[in-house]
Amino acid sequence: MPKDSGIGASSKRREDVRFLTGNGNYTDDININGQTYAHFIRSDVAHGTINSINTAAAEAMDGVIKVFTAADFAAAGGIPCGWQITDRDGNAMQEPKHPILAEGKVRHVGDPIAVVVAETLEAARDAAEAVEIDIDELPAVIDMKAALDDGATKVHDDLTSNLCFDWGFVEENREAVDAAFAEAAHVTSLDLVNNRLVANPMEPRVAIGDYNRSDDEYTLYTTSQNPHVIRLLMGAFVLSIPEHKLRVVAPDVGGGFGSKIYHYAEEAFCTFAAKVLNRPVKWTSTRAEAFVSDAHGRDHVTKIELALDADNKFTAIRTETYANMGAYLSTFAPAIPTWLHGTLMAGNYTTPLIYVNVKAVFTNTVPVDAYRGAGRPEATFQLERVIDKAARELGVDPAELRRQNFIKPDQFPYATPVAVEYDTGDYDATLDKVLELGDYNGFAARAAESAANGKLRGIGLANYIEACGIAPSNLVGQLGARAGLYESAKVRVNATGSISVFTGSHSHGQGHETTFAQVVADMIGLPEDQIDIVHGDTSKVPMGMGTYGSRSLAVGGSAMVRATEKIINKAKKIAAHLMEAAEDDIELKDGQFSVAGTDKSVAWGDVTLAAYVPHNYPLEDIEPGLEETAFYDPANFTYPSGSYLCEVEVDPDTGTVDVVAFTAADDFGNVINPMIVEGQVQGGLAQGIGQALRESAVYDDNGQLLSGSFMDYAMPRADDLPNLVVDHSSCTPCTHNPLGVKGCGEAGAIGSPPAVVNAVLDALNRAGHKVDHIDMPVSPARVWAAMNS
Amino acid sequence: MATITMTVNGSEVSAEAEGRTLLSQYLREGLGMTGTHVGCDTSQCGACVVHVNGQAVKSCTMFAAEAAGAEVTTVEGMANADGSLGVIQQAFQDHHGLQCGFCTPGMVMSAAALLKDNPKPTEAEIRDYLEGNICRCTGYQNIVRAIMAASGQEVPGAIAAE
Ligand code: FES
Numbered sequence: 001m002p003k004d005s006g007i008g009a010s011s012k013r014r015e016d017v018r019f020l021t022g023n024g025n026y027t028d029d030i031n032i033n034g035q036t037y038a039h040f041i042r043s044d045v046a047h048g049t050i051n052s053i054n055t056a057a058a059e060a061m062d063g064v065i066k067v068f069t070a071a072d073f074a075a076a077g078g079i080p081c082g083w084q085i086t087d088r089d090g091n092a093m094q095e096p097k098h099p100i101l102a103e104g105k106v107r108h109v110g111d112p113i114a115v116v117v118a119e120t121l122e123a124a125r126d127a128a129e130a131v132e133i134d135i136d137e138l139p140a141v142i143d144m145k146a147a148l149d150d151g152a153t154k155v156h157d158d159l160t161s162n163l164c165f166d167w168g169f170v171e172e173n174r175e176a177v178d179a180a181f182a183e184a185a186h187v188t189s190l191d192l193v194n195n196r197l198v199a200n201p202m203e204p205r206v207a208i209g210d211y212n213r214s215d216d217e218y219t220l221y222t223t224s225q226n227p228h229v230i231r232l233l234m235g236a237f238v239l240s241i242p243e244h245k246l247r248v249v250a251p252d253v254g255g256g257f258g259s260k261i262y263h264y265a266e267e268a269f270c271t272f273a274a275k276v277l278n279r280p281v282k283w284t285s286t287r288a289e290a291f292v293s294d295a296h297g298r299d300h301v302t303k304i305e306l307a308l309d310a311d312n313k314f315t316a317i318r319t320e321t322y323a324n325m326g327a328y329l330s331t332f333a334p335a336i337p338t339w340l341h342g343t344l345m346a347g348n349y350t351t352p353l354i355y356v357n358v359k360a361v362f363t364n365t366v367p368v369d370a371y372r373g374a375g376r377p378e379a380t381f382q383l384e385r386v387i388d389k390a391a392r393e394l395g396v397d398p399a400e401l402r403r404q405n406f407i408k409p410d411q412f413p414y415a416t417p418v419a420v421e422y423d424t425g426d427y428d429a430t431l432d433k434v435l436e437l438g439d440y441n442g443f444a445a446r447a448a449e450s451a452a453n454g455k456l457r458g459i460g461l462a463n464y465i466e467a468c469g470i471a472p473s474n475l476v477g478q479l480g481a482r483a484g485l486y487e488s489a490k491v492r493v494n495a496t497g498s499i500s501v502f503t504g505s506h507s508h509g510q511g512h513e514t515t516f517a518q519v520v521a522d523m524i525g526l527p528e529d530q531i532d533i534v535h536g537d538t539s540k541v542p543m544g545m546g547t548y549g550s551r552s553l554a555v556g557g558s559a560m561v562r563a564t565e566k567i568i569n570k571a572k573k574i575a576a577h578l579m580e581a582a583e584d585d586i587e588l589k590d591g592q593f594s595v596a597g598t599d600k601s602v603a604w605g606d607v608t609l610a611a612y613v614p615h616n617y618p619l620e621d622i623e624p625g626l627e628e629t630a631f632y633d634p635a636n637f638t639y640p641s642g643s644y645l646c647e648v649e650v651d652p653d654t655g656t657v658d659v660v661a662f663t664a665a666d667d668f669g670n671v672i673n674p675m676i677v678e679g680q681v682q683g684g685l686a687q688g689i690g691q692a693l694r695e696s697a698v699y700d701d702n703g704q705l706l707s708g709s710f711m712d713y714a715m716p717r718a719d720d721l722p723n724l725v726v727d728h729s730s731c732t733p734c735t736h737n738p739l740g741v742k743g744c745g746e747a748g749a750i751g752s753p754p755a756v757v758n759a760v761l762d763a764l765n766r767a768g769h770k771v772d773h774i775d776m777p778v779s780p781a782r783v784w785a786a787m788n789s
Numbered sequence: 790m791a792t793i794t795m796t797v798n799g800s801e802v803s804a805e806a807e808g809r810t811l812l813s814q815y816l817r818e819g820l821g822m823t824g825t826h827v828g829c830d831t832s833q834c835g836a837c838v839v840h841v842n843g844q845a846v847k848s849c850t851m852f853a854a855e856a857a858g859a860e861v862t863t864v865e866g867m868a869n870a871d872g873s874l875g876v877i878q879q880a881f882q883d884h885h886g887l888q889c890g891f892c893t894p895g896m897v898m899s900a901a902a903l904l905k906d907n908p909k910p911t912e913a914e915i916r917d918y919l920e921g922n923i924c925r926c927t928g929y930q931n932i933v934r935a936i937m938a939a940s941g942q943e944v945p946g947a948i949a950a951e
């Protein structure tokens with residue numbers, strides 16, 4: 001029986017009511033009395049020297065308040081990077097300055113040069129035309145491998161080259177890996193590209209800076225996934241504003257997918273300018289600006305090799321990856337191709353030896369950082385593609401080759417050769433599930449039906465493992481994180497028993513207001529509507545590391561559980577006093593405290609009232625009031641896993657690929673709200689299928705972004721996608737967090753691209769086309785070319 | 790600047806607008822009705838869909854002046870008279886047809902226009918009709934289910950909320 005409330009129930013989302021009636025409060029919906037409007041003038045060349053900027057004519061125009069350039073920010077710091085990588089030689093990565101506005105040089109199309117602030121947006125835009133900027137264009141560095149050639153133009157003159165770092169992992173394994181390859185019975189190798197993507201949350205970024213002269217306090221309203229992180233980065237590193245004088249508010253946020261994690265120049269600009277002008281300053285990104293100023297995702301070029309012994313057991317993996325950093329280091333950029341990618345190269349398999357080499361490269365393109373999955377999709381894609389190719393070369397069933405190499409349920413906890421320890425999992429269970437739900441055995445009949453319609457049908461499988469939660473702090477600190485990665489929660493019980501939970505996690509589509517309330521309601525036995533979830537405001541929530549890496553429930557939810565446990569412990573003490581019983585005998589069920597073995601009981605509301613009206617209260621033992629805070633720093637990452645099965649039909653005349661069936665079987669550990677989890681997977685699958693078949697951020701040799709609007713960047717539409725079959729009945733609960741949850745936000749985007757590409761290649765090979773690989777997006781033109789080469 | 794008057798969700802309203810002011814801007818900035826969203830600058834995303842004289846229109850493609858005197862319905866006008874969710878809105882909540890909510894106003898308005906013309910659309914017809922509305926969060930499946938449910942049809946395989 002499905003539950004009708006609490007943990008495990010598909011409770012309706014409470015946030016929906018405001019969104020469905022037009023009452024959401026997104027950042028652009030906020031307007032502050034006296035606000036001014038900022039318009040950013042951005043570089044239209046990829047690389048150039050700024051000779052001069054003349055703002056006089058623009059500043060003389062009606063309604064213009066001021067035109068800002070880099071000169072106004074001489075005292076400010078650059079936009080900081082939050083993660084430092086140490087390269088193979090033990091040296092720190094090369095870390096260029098990332099100014100708020102371009103200093104002397106522009107380094108990518110979209111790099112901000114000047115900002116017009118005016119009384120209206122129209123006036124600001126009109127005046128931007130009158131700002132004279134003289135730039136000498138320089139050769140653009142676009143191709144990563146060419147960027148590393150001797151004598152290549154440098155993106156940053158003060159760095160020794162365009163190489164940010166050369167990372168080896170695990171460096172000590174290198175020789176053993178090479179030896180395993182020398183001894184291998186079979187080696188499969190594959191060159192592939194993980195295509196560059198634009199996250200494109202439907203809400204463009206917005207920043208509003210406000211400054212209050214009477215108390216010297218700044219407020220920034222911003223479309224962020226982690227307002228506390230922005231407060232820390234911007235306050236401490238860029239503008240030197242102490243945290244107690246800086247409030248960052250991220251209200252309703254219209255999707256993020258990673259792109260709203262980072263601290264962006266526009267946030268610092270609006271906050272800074274608000275003080276200079278003593279008026280609020282608002283900036284709303286257009287979609288065109290978003291394409292050239294939001295951090296992009298992926299963009300890896302990789303060679304992967306897989307060694308197998310005579311029994312088809314995987315014996316070693318070796319990879320070499322070029323990872324595009326873009327023109328500057330975005331907040332978490334260096335962590336993505338390294339610790340979020342190299343550590344996942346074992347996948348679901350027992351491969352004993354792995355060596356990953358990553359060269360991170362500066363180019364004259366938009367900075368690249370995490371996008372849904374972040375490093376883990378890149379790892380999964382390589383692995384699941386090379387395994388599929390190996391199966392074809394060896395003439396074995398791709399499902400069986402995978403199964404044969406699985407880490408088996410009795411091997412957990414399992415330490416991989418790439419420094420992580422999987423706590424729990426059952427990869428056979430999700431594989432069995434997906435083969436059953438997707439009717440793997442019935443494929444031949446469906447293929448025959450497709451053939452009768454003149455179509456080539458293919459089936460593709462992929463497994464994935466991901467590391468979620470992004471923690472613990474002591475570990476990520478050793479790996480180069482410049483922050484702790486815990487989460488906080490404050491639980492405030494009001495006198496009449498209702499509860500406000502203040503969480504450092506941020507919801508921008510994930511439905512935390514509903515899910516988190518279900519957990520607390522379940523723990524105490526209250527109706528869900530007695531619990532409110534507050535997030536997204538540094539002045540309300542004690543601290544927060546925010547939402548990314550599928551960490552909200554596993555880390556933020558765990559903090560909330562810990563705080564609620566403290567509440568329950570204290571409430572039991574009060575109840576014991578009220579019922580004149582021993583504290584150990586007090587039980588809490590359905591919002592009622594009772595004394596074990598007696599019929600004595602007292603209601604939740606009576607206890608909470610006593611906490612605030614302590615007439616009859618153990619004042620000598622405990623303080624009045626009922627409010628607790630907890631910080632939770634997990635012991636390990638969590639490791640969701642799953643198996644995905646995709647079926648496609650290829651039109652042999654046009655190369656068009658149609659996804660006709662997609663089945664996902666995931667193991668997320670315990671699930672709080674199945675409806676929301678299903679929705680998260682569906683959304684992730686849509687993005688992964690989009691990456692595989694449609695999406696691509698393409699630069700020309702001059703560094704112009706060719707797919708810079710929704711006309712050219714092919715976002716998946718409703719009729720591009722099939723009905724997605726999603727199952728999460730396989731469940732091996734996480735062993736180290738109190739809810740046994742693992743995280744579900746990124747899985748769909750991680751596991752689906754290789755399943756789709758494998759399916760296309762299966763269709764072509766079954767039809768007799770010997771095609772080893774097609775790069776994403778697997779467009780009709782590429783498929784047609786592969787069939788006809 | 791000129792004063793533009795129209796009927797929005799049954800009430801006559803006026804606000805100042807320039808000739809170049811878009812209907813989406815007029816609603817959001819002129820009237821402070823921020824339910825209608827703007828997600829692009831190339832008429833591609835559909836977050837801005839409203840009804841003008843009964844027709845679904847991307848309000849970013851129309852000047853406010855062109856809608857002078859018209860009857861405009863926005864997402865703020867889709868609830869029942871008592872404030873409870875209308876049939877389409879309720880179906881979106883029941884079938885988890887929204888996540889971040891940003892595309893949602895446009896989706897609800899497009900769904901309403903579809904169901905007016907085609908009260909019992911097939912799944913394929915729904916997917917085809919939503920061609921002009923981009924959602925980055927949901928993968929569309931639950932939006933399709935919600936529209937099926939709002940039209941009173943069976944919704945296969947859905948986990949409806951309780
Ligand atoms: S804002 Fe109107 S279509 Fe995108």
Ligand code: FES
Binds near residue numbers: 254887891924927
């Ligand atoms: S719900 Fe976020 S874009 Fe559709």
